[in-house]
Amino acid sequence: MSAIPLAERMRPTTLEEYIGQSHILGEGTGLRKTISSGNIPSMIFWGPPGVGKTTLAQIIANTVDRPFYSLSAINSGVKDIREIIDKVNSQGLFGGSNAILFIDEIHRFSKSQQDSLLGAVEKGIITLIGATTENPSFEVISALLSRCQVYTLKSHSVEELTELLNRAIEKDAELKKYKVQLKETSALFKISGGDARKMLNGLEMVISQIGGAEVEITDKAVTSVLQQNIARYDKDGEQHYDIISAFIKSIRGSDPNAALYWLARMVEGGEDPKFIARRLIISASEDIGLANPNALMMANAAFDAINKIGWPEGRIVLAQATVYLASSPKGNGSYMAIKKAQAVVQQTGNLPVPLHLRNAPTKLMKDLGYGEDYKYSHDGANNFVNQEFMPDEIVGTNFFDAGSSKKEQEIAQTIKNLWGDKYE
Template sequence: MSSGELFETQAPRPLADRLRPRALDEVLGQDHLIGPDGPIGRMAAHRRVSSTILWGPPGTGKTTIARLLAEISDLAFEPLSAVFSGVADLRKVFERARERRRSGRGTLLFVDEIHRFNRAQQDGFLPYVEDGTVVLVGATTENPSFELNAALLSRCQVLVLKRLDDAALEKLLARAEAEAGRPLPLTAEARASLAALADGDGRYLLNLAEELFSLPSASDGGPVLDTAGLAEVVQRRMPLYDKSQEGHYNLISALHKSLRGSDTDAALYWFARMLAGGEDPEYIARRLLRFAVEDVGLADPQALTQAIAAWNAYERLGSPEGELALAQLVIYLGTAPKSNAAYKAYGAASRSARETGSLMPPMHILNAPTKLMKQLGYSKGYAYDHDAPEAFSGQNYFPETMERQRFYRPVERGFEREIAKRLEYWERLRRERSEGG
């Protein structure tokens, strides 16, 4: 053993590293992948690994699983971080992999944060993956559909890791206590708060636990911390939320769909989650304004007014007072009657406009500002609706060669019930005057 290796073995290792699973069945929270019927479980059973992208939140075991797969399949493990590595590092790895292949041994190339490699660098993997020089296992916290090349994705299977649930986090704490030889100095409520702070991240949980184990134990006169005491010892973790990546789109989708489903409480929860994650309230205001016209529409015409008013109130009050105006809007939209009839009507009219091209309006509704236009029949036969009975002439306003269309179909909810009655009334008059004419 060299002096460097000797000192390395004597160096202190973090608790998370000491508790790193040594076998797949020790990995927590990913039974859907590592169980006998899971894709990783099947790889382990056959001792054969295929190129894979491991997609999941931080601290869910991506690096550990990759390392264990290399051991199980007797592949040399070559780890790289896309944050700190470049083309030169990749070339060295591929050259070492070629040398091993000549001697009959394969290589598992593990690339952490693989989404941080640019498109050209990702393309550089392809020939080495295709000819078997390396088995690629990439780890990413971002949606591979958005961040990885289609060519690379087509050569890998994507496996989704779940954030650790409370049961998995509790097992992890039990392992930490067994390793430390003493319980964490926490009340039951504080223990639950500790798990909540971890937000599904096992590594972060163990780092918090290690910080608590540095305190004097209860047997040595140290305090047993309640929730308030725990908050003083560890800093509050910001919720996992990347405003420019998938977390951003997932949460706004959750807010929008909760409102559409009239689940006001769930909508308030996702609204609060976005704010806690640092989202720009004006972005949320814009999306709520869109919801007012897309999903509430004319079922409650005041929804649009309320959305604009709430946005204006936020701009005038600023944060945090203005966020209450947005919360009030979330409640208003969640409890409002819903209709996408206007949204669908506009879509149908747009499709019809594209399909019919440049059809002219009927001559009778065209203005005739010149003598020639009058001679050509412009405005001839136009009936001024205000002079007609019920202020409704019933004339045709579609192009003469186009059949009448019905784009807008109001629902039987909210104010659109009244609109539906008006449309039915005008349609009856239109039929009567058409038959009478």
Template sequence: MAGLDAVAWRAMNDLFASDIESSADDAPLADRLRPKGFDDVVGQDHLLGDSGPLRRMVEAGRVSSLVFWGPPGTGKTTLSRLLADVGDLEFVQISAIFSGVAELKKIFEAARLRRQNGRRTLLFVDEIHRFNRSQQDSFLPHVEDGTITLVGATTENPSFELNAALLSRMQVLVLKRLDDAALDRLLGRAERLSERELPLDAEARALLRAMADGDGRYLLNMVEAIFDLVGEGEEAIGPDALMRLVQRRAAAYDKDRDEHYNLISALHKSMRGSDADAALYWLARMLAGGEDPLYVARRLIRFASEDIGLADPNALTQALAAREAFEVLGSPEGELAIAQAVVYLATAPKSNALYRAQKSAWKTAGRTGSLMPPKHILNAPTGMMKDLGYGDGYAYDHDTEQGFSGQNYFPDEMQRERFYQPPERGFEREIVKRLKFWEKLRQRG
């Protein structure tokens, strides 16, 4: 297809566009409202706006292999269908969950024959991250020689889930969860197609959008259920009745995949940033999504040492106590102890001095691991060891006036190093004073 100018773009959308037409009256509402043109797609202006990458691709009339990465119900399948129209490609759709190597071979062979007859194939693979490494590798020769244009859809981070070789041949486009305005546009389209207003008051309507959590397909499925359950002419229902009418949407959360790591990262960084409210929010997201509270508790223990350390020595005690409290009480009562620890850690003074000191000491130990301790701090349980100078000249710190001898405890062949450099925050202010005092005594002595 030749390149499209702005006029052709609008003409093509006029040709396909119909946000309220249906080719099958008994199809699900989400399918009947599937956009017939790019201008009907909501919530993805960063891709389809004047300078968006998809807009440029459509205007050029060339469709390249893509990965659509985004949450459920944001238009990945719809955009793939529309791209096939742009390139006059045969649209073939499979799901990686239900497809194997044998089916892929059939698809590749059919695409090869189709190409010999002058038509190329756009292969849309839903949940492409579900294919294993060898299955992903099987796409490579067919993408490279132009037999297929591959468009994959995934809710997982492609950089983790797709082979580097395949990923290098595809452009990754990120789809955003639908915002409130986009969801409201979908509600309006559903009402126009159904030729009736949604029987919800303003508060319930807002709640329905919130429950959709950016998923347009879920929203339309709920709208269809509401139309079926609330008859025409009945009084509009409020939030409480809506909650009784439809089941509350489960939070999008997979403990084994990307969202798991995204949310624990958000919790960790919110606590590091001393934002107790944000930390509580991410904690709630994790626990509501089914995360194991003991996993969270273990992360809090790590955080107490890594990001607070000796700025507040009680932080580690609080984290350990939260874990123990949950083991005793279980859920949901024990979750309050975890929330208490989250707030304590978020509001505690922060220091990573101990963490940096540990890393530095480990690195130096790896470099100088064969050096012996100085003889004066070695015990001499035998006469031979005494003759060799073990323990000779050791100063017992408790016998000194300040309880500090200032002797050297590093190997004789090694310069003294300073690993632990605490900031003057929280309890570490007191430690700084002690270290400075001992350094003065050491220099005198």
């Protein structure tokens, strides 16, 4: 096998070769039009590992024929940034102007490192393309974020992963030396977690381990080879996502001991404490929610404390919050409710706001009936007046289904006491 990994050999160089992200790259989409125009703004690609963030940045640079510089936030600092900016400045009109600077894992840059980019971005010396697996709203300073267009990249679908596999088998010069048959792909997809880079390199490892002129890819073969080589297979650090997943699922499963183990793994591995704290906040709402509203307060307090004290004492704060959340009663009523409400909005579109709920700041609006017949809830007994708050098309639609927790059952009973059978 080649010393160059399969994923690198199969990296596309044009938009026509690029698989996935049709929601931002399909014909007629904003980013596709932007690339075609050649007028590229600074942007940030946000998405999980192996979905093509780096590749897309390189394709954009190739398409618009701009100088392309690349840094990884893991091993780069202000000095590296300034060297590139100085180099671009020194070239001036001789090809350096408006170069593209790609920064992988930009969320790992400190505030001062991100600040060092601002001047060059504002003056148009460089066009910044950042890649991050973390929500840029949390990790990118507001001054820089306001100057960037954020694009969310999605995990590959099974169909896209299958297309990537077949393309590699059919077109890669090294794999064409074998007669490869894809009998089963479930294990390869599962172990790679939807990460195309991980999947392709895993495929190459399986083929090289099995050997022979004819190779059958089965779930058993994939599991046998990749589980034995998991440390080498995960050398780029993607296991970070597996461990945080195990951590959150242990909390969800009410096992504080398991949650503490996975927390310790992250602490010992040098994980960013704010990353852990943010996941605790999400878990407090998604998995506990109304069953124990104090869980969100605890998680948010842990995040604030981490910002104040950092490592190593921060691990104690995280441990306290972890045990509290894992030991709390669980409920996902509010999480499921917003999912249902979003699904209805997606299906029904922008339904008109009922006239009696509309604001009426002008005489014309009042004449049109805006706000008419609205009943002020505090005028009623127990601060409640029975009136309609939903658009006519979805009157009576129930979003909140109480779980088995005591608090959610109490909320459901309150709704029933107020509204009777309306939301059953």
